[in-house]
Amino acid sequence: MKKKVFVLMSGGVDSSVAASLLKREGYDVIGVHLKISKYCNPQDEEDARAVANILNIPFYVIDITKEYQSTIALDTIKNYALGLTPNPDALCNRLIKFGYVFDFLKKLGMDYIATGHYAKKDKIDNEEVIKIPKDKNKDQTYFLWGIKRERIKRILFPLGDLTKEEVRKIAKEFNLPVAEKKDSQGICFLGPIKLIDFLKEFLPENRGLILDTQGRILGYHPGYYFFTEGQRHGLNIKTGDGPYYIALKDPKKNYLIVAKEGESVLYSRKIKLKNVNLLVSKKFLENIKENNQISVLARCRYRQPLTEAVFDLENKILEFETPIKAVALGQSAVFYYNDILIGGGIIAKRLE
DSSP states (O other), rough: OOOOEEEEOSSSSHHHHHHHHHTTTTTTTEEEEEOOOOOOOOOHHHHHHHHHHHTOOOEEEEOOOHHHHHIIIIIHHHHTTOOOOHHHHHHIIIIIIIIIHHHHHHHHHHHEEEOOOOEEEEETTTEEEEEEOTTTSSOOGGGGGGOGGGGGGGGGTTTTTOOOHHHHHHHTTTTTTTOOOOOHHHHHHHHSSOOOHHHTTTOOOOOOEEEEETOOOOEESSSSSGOOTTTOOOOBOOOOOOOEEEEEOOOOOOOEEEETTTTTEEEEEEEEEEEEEEEEEEHHHHHHHEEEEEEEEEEESTTTEEEEEEEETTTTTTEEEEEEEOOTTEEEEEEEEETTEEEEEEEEEEOO
């Protein structure tokens, strides 16, 4: 019997090509489009449906707006209100795509679930692992660190060995109407809506001071929760001697502390993580650890260059070989062994 694979089809070129490739490989492919918020673009659903019609595969729309609102959206609002910088896309993969939706589709007889993520799977010593894909410029493994390890065996990433250029070429070969469709930008559940406009629906404006590292007042802001560490644009600073970057947020005083390039407050060498999730087995870790530490490559932002670091498995501390810029509390820190995704966690504290 053919293996049944449900492909999460967003309406973009990546997930459309993922479905096309799996159909060509002989899988029993079913397309699924997730309706996750009121901000969803109806055209995306129509594009996904059109691709499914071309591929002659069943197509379903699952409305999960209530589940999404009560988890991802609410978590995003709560964390920004606390002065943190959450990662809703990573949380969505853990709780929604490879959580709630995974469980729902499994009940329907799913053998595999597939997405258009740029990620790769491999098997090492009979253990399935996630790897950095061929197209490193589109690498999306940063958002996959939180999924349950035991679910990797049921996940397919058909684009792992392809570049974006190759994906678009394949889309044209299949005569897909989304071959030239632009990539979506921003947070997944907001669509074209800017984050600050979304937050203003729930968080009131609260005027506060913008200070430099010497305590001098440089301007004013509408609320610390509308900004994130490392942010450069959108600051009301008119001294003319910038640029300035947000180095710290003080929720109690409603201050934003800014610094210029090169100031030490912008950089961190050692950070504490919470909610750490590991995507490899204990056996795998035993082979690479020394004194309960592993040498890794890590990043604290999507697209940030990978930096050599050491992760302390017991104390959940990540120490970088060279200080990295603009570490934001609440963001994801993700680490790799060579090109293998080992896991990640949420940045809880800057230690130095």
